[in-house]
Amino acid sequence: MKPLTVWRTSRRRVRAGVLTGLLLLGLVSCSSGGDEAVVQVWDRSSSSPSPSAPGTEIKAESKETYLHPDGQYFGVSTFHAPARATTAAAYRASGRHPRILSYYQGWKQSFSASDAELSYKQGALPLLTWEPRGANLARDQPQYSLKRITSGYYDSYIIEFARDVKATGRPLALRFAHEMNGDWYPWSEVNSGNSPGDYVKAYRHIHDLFQAVGATDVIWIWSPNALRGAKGVALKPLYPGDGYVDWVGIDGYGFGETTATEVLQPTLDEVRQFSDKPVLLTETGSSPGSQQPGWTADLFRWLKATPNVIGFVWFQHSVDEGGQYDYRFDINPTTKAAFRHGLDSLHLRSWPLA
Template sequence: MTRFRTSLLTLITVLSVAVAGCSSAPDRPQRTFGLSSDGENAGVRSAFDTGEALGREPQVVNFFEAWAWQRPLPVDTLYEIHNRGAIPAVTWEPWDPNAGEYQDGYSPSRIAAGEFDAYITQWADAAAQFGQPMQLRFAHEMNGTWYPWSVDGVRSTADDYLDAYRHVHDIFMRTGANKVQWVWSFDASSGRPEGLPTAEASYPGDMYVDVIGIDGYNGGGEATSWQTPDEVFGGALQTANAVAPGKPVWIYETGTGDRLGDKPAWITDLFLYLDATSVSGLLWFDFDKQGEANWRLDSSPAALDAASAALAEW
């Protein structure tokens, strides 16, 4: 095992235990809590405001960055998060979010062929200069159908995705950005047609992944049924443990709407459910998405109270 990989595993372990406190059950994993913020700057500050209202500061703050924006790594935002005692995380999406799901210009094969190497290297150099732990979640939810990098077996195969992921990872390693923690994150319930490659086919390998992420939601958008936490995450947790036994597993995106059921009760049930699993981290998708759902933990006083009580035991 190389020194940088050993260092990364140590950082993951420290992150999972440093702030969560002591548990009365010795075999209960110490857990990390984080928030996905609605953009940089104001979004990051909003995440910490939510943490204050919850009585639990986020240990990880994630924001989203699209390749079409062609912006440098926002180091000032990373430091803003770092200086508040949290780990900055970036969900790095190779697409234009305003151009639909079919975007051949951002295909995994083009990424693997080196067409974006200058941009990737710029980010890698900046991450190396930042020199602090950060998480990078590249091309998440590849087992869905809604992104240019979605593995559909035609426009993009599992091998195409793997080549792109490993190519991006290797550029970061060559630049010395060895404090980046790599998050491979799949969708808990993609609803994809039979016969398409599963999430397992897109796993890059243990040397390329530090954290397994799972994204799963309840009762928002066009949903017509209210699901229990086990209905959302049960199968995905089995997949994660089968694909990479021993890797840290985090719920990297989650939320619940309130249109079809009792949001505060679902929040309580989610944390009780996860308490009986080996999940070691959770990032709440703290967005109010008009026309879809208000996923925020403070969408109502009752939701905030439920989350605050659950996090006191997390």
């Protein structure tokens, strides 16, 4: 089992009810920007500026700076990411600035430079999960098969996407077809008419097209699911090779386990048999229950104690927002306390004020 990822468009809006409530509290100001509201949030609970505070100047960072961080990453995935309101909410709940904002995009959608720019303006690296499927959640979608991608059928789309990424002139973390070792997505080698070996060919094909157009500021993330959720599937045959990967991502959730270590360590052990690339937990969180605070505390112990793990992205979604469970760390006060204490125990990347 895994969390349900909701496919959504690249244009995101702040829900009217949430925005109205914030306006009534006097916490936001809005100005029109096209057909979307631009939300600026003031954090009254802290003397430091929120990620969206007016006048805050964020320093631009190079790909090399992101690749070799001076501390571990704290990242979040929220339903409306990278909207300012949700980033500020994560900041208020955690007391720390997220340095990665993770969001998702379906296949054949154009690259959204505005989403990436919104991430940069909040001091965060945009982490885009690029899902080769249509707007539904069916496991079998032969029109998006890995063979079709490798054959060149989608080359014009991929090249346009890569050129748009290049045009930003800024780094982008790109996670193509994550959790490929599971059987719940169309790009699994057991679905959509795919065969063993097809995943690596498709991944390399896309990578090579980006290189050909000069989109070299991409941080490539290869991101399997934790072994516990995909038993019997070896990871090495799905690995494109160190020349095609900058970071290894691991998606690992607690579904009743008492520790994060028992979820994450076996996967890391297998990865280390074929790659020493830095590891980022690209999705993590724990299902609610009496075990959740302890699981969360152990996650931070594991992060602190495990070499070459450069951080994590918490899946801050409720069930209504696409989570299989309500993974939000601030719903349970004890979990929230464990989360904040855990962040304080890590040496995190600093927020890049100019």
